[in-house]
Amino acid sequence: MRHTLLPFTLSLAVLLAANVLAQDQVQIQFQVDPLEAQTGSEAVFTVLTVSQILSMTWLYQGVTLGLWSGGAPTINPVAQFQGRVTISATQLRIGGAQLRDAGEYTVEVTPIATTGLSPNSRSIQLSVFDAVQGVSLTVPLVAVETRNVSLQCTWTAGTDLTVQWGRDGAAVATDSRVTISGGSLVFNPARRSDSGDYSCTVSNPVSVQSETRTLTVFYGPDNPVLTKDVPKDCVGDGDVEVGQTARLTCTSDSLPAAQFSWQRDGRPVSAGQPESGVLSVQTFSTDESARYVCIATNRVTGDTSEQGTLLTIVDVCLSVGEVVGIVIGSLLLLLIIALLIWLIVFLVRRRRRERRRERDTVYVPKNDREPRPIAHMAPQQREAPIQNTPHGLGTQTQPVINGASQPRQGGSAPVAFSPAQHNPSNLTQAALTEHTERAKTFQNRKQQTQAALLQPGPQARAPAVGTQQAPIPPPVIPLAQFQTLPKKHAQHRSPIRGPEPPRPPVNIPVAQRPHGHHRPHATVPAHHHHQPGRGHVHVSPHRHANGHGNPAHFTHPRQQQAHRERPR
Template identity: 40%
Template sequence: MKTLSEEMHYAPVVLCLLAAAAWPAALCQNPVPIQFQTSPVLVRTGAAAVLDVITVSSALSISWVSPSGITLGLWVGGQAVLNNAVQYTGRITITATQLQISPVLLTDTGNYTVIVDPGSIVGMRKSSGSVLLHVFDAVAGVKLSVPPVALEGSNISLTCTWTMGTETSMSWTKGGTTISPDYRITVTGNSLVINPGNRSDAGGYSCMVYNLVSATTATASLTVYYGPDAPVLQQNSQANCVGGGQAVVGQTLQLACTSVSLPPALFSWQQNGQSVAADQVNGGVLTLQAITTNQSGQYVCMARNVVTTQTAKQSIGITIVKTCLSVGAVAGIVVACALAVIFIIIGIILLLCCRNRDSRLRGDKPNPSSAPATQNQPKQTVQAQKTQPPARRPPTPPPVLPLSQFKALPRQHLPEKRPVQQLRPERKPQPKRSIGIVQPSPHWNAVHGPAHMQGPAHMQGPAHTLSQHHSHMQKQVFRSRMRY
């Protein structure tokens, strides 16, 4: 019987022979295929981590190794053989293709290795693969803090905090819209800073803290205090009198003052620099009853914000008059005056038309002395006569001079017969003649004919000739004056 030392002496030789015989077969084998259903495996602490491997179903054994190199157990012969590793005690479950760790701890994070032994499967050899298990602490305890008093124009900072969560990230939203940094908004760490703040920044804000396995959102409402803005003054039932005046004596005057402010502004009034009694002020409305002219002046409304401690004021001038003429009343008076003037002008025109008609009717009556002369006048002369003033009376003919006075007058030729078209005969200076026998003029011959001058009875002396001439001149002057 050979001792153990002798057998050990021949062991290297036996191994060498076996290796030489198995070497050609080893060169023709492929590794067992190994895949993982999920890689990496992400899980939160306290949950169950499941590592699924996909490989040949008839493998001889499947063993699992922890990130630290400790064999957790194996599946062989249709049953699990576990290794009592201290770190995983009571938390390991092995099946044909799974390794389950429950509950998983944050320290379980790492790469886990699976080793598959195909056994007697021809053409395959043992192989291994690894999968990453990533354990996170879930996000919890998220809280969003906003400043209790945020003023417009100042720095406003919002802070988001949380109590649990690893490898976290953050995002900010307002009203469901993601907030992007700009020249006023800065995101630093877990804070959102707005500088300067604006009244439009008020609203609901949300911060979401998340990692690969969880997400939690916190919401808060931001109130931005502002104002007061410049007050706006309004007067009820303003008179709008022409020439100035916003109210009438005896009426009730109300002045309303409004200002945009948060919280609502407090109002006070001053008249000509003096405070108005508080019983006359209701909010921003100043009421003055049975006003008098002494209450005219400058009214000032002052608005004050108790939070922002800011003030704003606005003034209005009120003139109280005894009598008020509105724009409509003045317009009515002007229209009435214009209509009166128009009616007066129309009346004058109608009166003149009536007088002209009466004058034309009087001018159409026949005149024995002027009828022969007007029958042959052209239409232009008749129209000129009709335009003469109706009130003009014909001139009185001159008195008949005695013969003795007529002889003393300078001798003149009788006027020649003028055309009827001329309204007035042209008077030309006549040369002076010595008193003697008057020579008959062409007009004389046209009227009396040359037969009257024949015979000695008509030429017996200058007295007879002058008497006839004087009588004829009186007739011509009378006819001339009657004509005009």
């Protein structure tokens, strides 16, 4: 009988197991997975599953903590969780979480049979952390450039911590010079650019805390920059003129600000304000030229640097503008001198031309009876010796200019020809009339004069071929007649130009002239007319009554003006 029931029981158990395997398992989820909790706080496990629950059992690493069944919890006393476990329909609460509470928790859910679902289980991991506390950041009080600088971040509590470094709100980038090790930030070496606000942030999954400090990297002094402030920039090697004040300014990049001291040729020089880096030098002589050295000192780093310059004092200091002005003035002066030289040369040459023209022109004074134009005289006719007189006047000879009244000079006397005497140098009245008529066609005075010189009269023409004429002897006057001639002041005779023409008399009105000295005026020929614009000058034939051969008066205003402006 027993052997008959045994196969039947086995068959029933297999059928029941197959029926259970054929059903679906109930779905189980946790609201938070994994679960993290801070020590001292409550760890809450919340299950999301079906509402028709027959029982729900909680286990910690295989140890049953309790179950929920029939609407009431059943707590299994476990020494570790004594008095800290609470179970509800869907939750397990562990109060005052401790670090040792961390681990794996499992829940087993058995649904009601009417749901057609089979039981199921699910595990979750609990992590418990100590909160971060007491974070502190330490920076060195004196961080010097080119030296190693280390920042330290510390904390008093916290587990599973992470340390992060930041500068001015951005993460610190590491390289071969900047390294991070735990709570240390090291600069090897430090630079002035590393100055800034640094922060250390310590955190874990349940807490975070940070601290910020300012790092100041001291540096310098750098190589000083020395400048010279002078009243004006001298051209050349000079810096400042004697009597002026030179100002030397020394600057250097340094933190903190550098202090400055001065030396003159190696000897200390006191300055009014050492920290300002300004030295005023009052110059009194060129002997004060020297080399000035500026020394910059950083009282924190203890480093020093220096820079020197040579201050040259000169007697005369000319700026660029003054030199340019002098050059321009010199050029203008040279230009003026060149213009003056050119003007002088021009005037000298013009004067020479005028003198040459005067030397080539013969001035013939007017005759008592009729006006005579300028006559061209041959060289043999201009000067002829006076032959010995038959009255025994001696053997002296005097030069005589034919056809002209010449003042007495050096024992010579003017010789006048009578109208009846033959004078080959005089032009005939017919030649004068012909010349006057032809002069009307001249355009200027020069053409008229040249025509008069080149036009010979009938008596001046060359003799016929084969005829010989005896030379005309020079005129001779008795000594008694010569002594009765009126005397005149000696006139200057130039060795080059010959005798100068006599100066015109003062124009005295006829009514104011002395009585008894007027001669009747010669009658001007009817055919001798004034031709304005043709270079022909009308000359009145009347002369002074003294009869000394002075030039005639000019009655026309234009003739008087031309007479005054003629060469003297």
